[in-house]
Amino acid sequence: MESKYLNVTQAATYLGTSVRFIRRLIAERRIAFHKVGAHVRIAVGDLESFVQSGRVEAITRRVA
Structure with a gap:
């Protein structure tokens, strides 16, 4: 498995x-x-995890 670092x-x-x-x-x-x-590298997987942790689900309205 190859990890990509940025x-x-x-x-x-x-x-x-x-x-x-x-x-x-x-x-x-x-x-x-x-x-x-002295260099900082960030794994693409860690970036994706960060983005997913901030995900907010949409609210669906019920029709009564």
Whole structure:
């Protein structure tokens, strides 16, 4: 199984957000990341998990 790791800029592009937002997630430890020396890498699977954890289900109305 091959894991894909992204740097901060690539992760921001992947999520369609700013680099600052990704760095804030890392600083606040709200997303899992890996340190490789001085470099930070984020697994695509961890990004997907973060996005899914914020999912809100739609409310369906019942017709009476």
